[in-house]
Amino acid sequence: MPQKVRIALDAMGGDVGASVVIPGAAISLTRHPDTEFLLFGDRALIAPQLDKHPALKAVSRVIHTDVAVSMHDKPSQALRRGRKTSSMWLAIEAVKKGEADVAVSAGNTGALMAMGRFCLRMLPGIERPAIAAIWPTARGDSVILDVGATIGGDAQHLKTLALMGSAMASVLFDLERPTVGLLNIGVEEMKGREEIREAAELLRNLDLPQLNFIGFVEGGGIGKGAADVIVTEGFSGNISIKVAEGTARQMTEFLRAALSRTWRAKIGYLLARNAFKALRDKLDPNKSNGGVFLGLNGIVVKSHGDATPDGFAYAVDVGYDMASYDLLTKINQMLNRDGSAFASAPTAQEAVS
Amino acid sequence: MPQKVRIALDAMGGDVGASVVIPGAAISLTRHPDTEFLLFGDRALIAPQLDKHPALKAVSRVIHTDVAVSMHDKPSQALRRGRKTSSMWLAIEAVKKGEADVAVSAGNTGALMAMGRFCLRMLPGIERPAIAAIWPTARGDSVILDVGATIGGDAQHLKTLALMGSAMASVLFDLERPTVGLLNIGVEEMKGREEIREAAELLRNLDLPQLNFIGFVEGGGIGKGAADVIVTEGFSGNISIKVAEGTARQMTEFLRAALSRTWRAKIGYLLARNAFKALRDKLDPNKSNGGVFLGLNGIVVKSHGDATPDGFAYAVDVGYDMASYDLLTKINQMLNRDGSAFASAPTAQEAVS
Numbered sequence: 001m002p003q004k005v006r007i008a009l010d011a012m013g014g015d016v017g018a019s020v021v022i023p024g025a026a027i028s029l030t031r032h033p034d035t036e037f038l039l040f041g042d043r044a045l046i047a048p049q050l051d052k053h054p055a056l057k058a059v060s061r062v063i064h065t066d067v068a069v070s071m072h073d074k075p076s077q078a079l080r081r082g083r084k085t086s087s088m089w090l091a092i093e094a095v096k097k098g099e100a101d102v103a104v105s106a107g108n109t110g111a112l113m114a115m116g117r118f119c120l121r122m123l124p125g126i127e128r129p130a131i132a133a134i135w136p137t138a139r140g141d142s143v144i145l146d147v148g149a150t151i152g153g154d155a156q157h158l159k160t161l162a163l164m165g166s167a168m169a170s171v172l173f174d175l176e177r178p179t180v181g182l183l184n185i186g187v188e189e190m191k192g193r194e195e196i197r198e199a200a201e202l203l204r205n206l207d208l209p210q211l212n213f214i215g216f217v218e219g220g221g222i223g224k225g226a227a228d229v230i231v232t233e234g235f236s237g238n239i240s241i242k243v244a245e246g247t248a249r250q251m252t253e254f255l256r257a258a259l260s261r262t263w264r265a266k267i268g269y270l271l272a273r274n275a276f277k278a279l280r281d282k283l284d285p286n287k288s289n290g291g292v293f294l295g296l297n298g299i300v301v302k303s304h305g306d307a308t309p310d311g312f313a314y315a316v317d318v319g320y321d322m323a324s325y326d327l328l329t330k331i332n333q334m335l336n337r338d339g340s341a342f343a344s345a346p347t348a349q350e351a352v353s
Numbered sequence: 354m355p356q357k358v359r360i361a362l363d364a365m366g367g368d369v370g371a372s373v374v375i376p377g378a379a380i381s382l383t384r385h386p387d388t389e390f391l392l393f394g395d396r397a398l399i400a401p402q403l404d405k406h407p408a409l410k411a412v413s414r415v416i417h418t419d420v421a422v423s424m425h426d427k428p429s430q431a432l433r434r435g436r437k438t439s440s441m442w443l444a445i446e447a448v449k450k451g452e453a454d455v456a457v458s459a460g461n462t463g464a465l466m467a468m469g470r471f472c473l474r475m476l477p478g479i480e481r482p483a484i485a486a487i488w489p490t491a492r493g494d495s496v497i498l499d500v501g502a503t504i505g506g507d508a509q510h511l512k513t514l515a516l517m518g519s520a521m522a523s524v525l526f527d528l529e530r531p532t533v534g535l536l537n538i539g540v541e542e543m544k545g546r547e548e549i550r551e552a553a554e555l556l557r558n559l560d561l562p563q564l565n566f567i568g569f570v571e572g573g574g575i576g577k578g579a580a581d582v583i584v585t586e587g588f589s590g591n592i593s594i595k596v597a598e599g600t601a602r603q604m605t606e607f608l609r610a611a612l613s614r615t616w617r618a619k620i621g622y623l624l625a626r627n628a629f630k631a632l633r634d635k636l637d638p639n640k641s642n643g644g645v646f647l648g649l650n651g652i653v654v655k656s657h658g659d660a661t662p663d664g665f666a667y668a669v670d671v672g673y674d675m676a677s678y679d680l681l682t683k684i685n686q687m688l689n690r691d692g693s694a695f696a697s698a699p700t701a702q703e704a705v706s
Binding site for chain 2: 137138148151152183185192193218219220221222223224232234235236238239240241242243244245246247248249250251253254255258259261262264265267268269270271272273274275276278
């Protein structure tokens, strides 16, 4: 029998904590029965939830702590208060100790990243972390990174993002050579920020058969699925994903308003209800929930703080995929095969503001 | 009788030229009968179109030239080939000579900006131009700038964008004190790029009663209408607007596919058809067509190259509004009242990469 995938959950993370985390884990378990869970948090809050999900209870171990990082703690506060004691820290530490393959938390992003860096440390050759997100496109899904871990960055940083993103997409989408594009304001070679053009040059000249660099992708190309991996620094990436989510939400609201305006429209809506349900499912932000922290020496997945149990289940699914296909090894292979990532890492650190 | 609004049109601009420009102008004329047009381009192509629109013909003068800037000309090529002779140049020059109040072109953006700068020059105190676009939101419309004229920029540049955008929104939306927000990756004060935090500080400290600065706006806030004016440098602005357009297009395609899948859905669609039409109208990118070049000593409006006659008509409408409410004077007032824009302009130019 193959080894089970061991997932450490911060059961206190997110806007509501255990009452979303536990049902979410139970949903993911039905999809991946070969999972085991370590649940970190307040036993008094976890136990009643677990009782409702006997199948989950059977494969879970609860590790009690009454320290929880709040959604409003600054990273420094979270480290000061919660290091070695909070549910968030303990979940990450389980990965470090080799007791879990991946940690999943819906807790606050800054604190999770700070604890991840502090506890797991960075991968050799990587100075700055990234968060990768999944973007539903017309052709399926794409990976976009960085969506907000690191603001700015030089060509070397963008190259590292490309390598890590490619490794993640190959694992997540089961592709040998996922296509990789650099986000830019035009597809012509002379356009855009200098570091982006330099990064394109670096990526074109890499002797790395797994990397399938296709050039620049514009903002409108992401949703078309122009590349499996969209690479950009954290400011543009964060703006992009939030604009896309905002636009989707806005359109859904327009549609709802338009369809409730007249009786004909209401009846039409009732008849087409299943079609709308399919559309909602397709666009449900819960279904692309799960930001993967890249660059750490261990896998940490971040769920939206306001995710529903379904949404949290997707984040757990992402963690499962990343762990069972061994994302970390894949990333290390990519970085090792491109030896230059190591040689020039200090330069990258010096050059960024 | 009040003076008419005089609009100079590059009748050769865009993917198809006169057969979109002329019908588009005719549509706009029905909404603003107090318009006069100068039509620059090939008389042989313009005349047959004008014959179909006698009302437009009656208020138009055709100025023949057989030189046209192509959609693929680089700015330098366009200037070399088309300076003083092309339909694009002549339309802009009509503004400079005071023969027109505004120029509208669907020609290529780079060439139009280069000719605008060369012919009209920049406003005193402004070193770098911007393009402002209109973003349909849940609360109405917002202005976003810069959507791609200038990449990067320091706090002073962002402040100038805020002043120009505020002037434009006050004219376009008839608001005394439009709200102005800086695009950022969080609403907290300590987040984001340094120049954005500095710009926030500058804007907070401005002694300018017309300016209603409300702080940072996230990517998801634009579509909610969090501010009447969204300020960002050209890279993020370009990515944002293209991501929003792309997401809207993608959702429309999902919806169409979902509604044609079953007979029930198809019948539902037929019943709700008017509701969908209202939705499409609301989201039609043609309806937010019209990028306004800011910072030039004259008003130039850019239409999408692939606009339909309806789309081009909206760009003409935008030009009409900008001219009839005297955007340029408003911008100059904003800049003059804030004397510091002049004093520190050279610094702005030096500091940007």
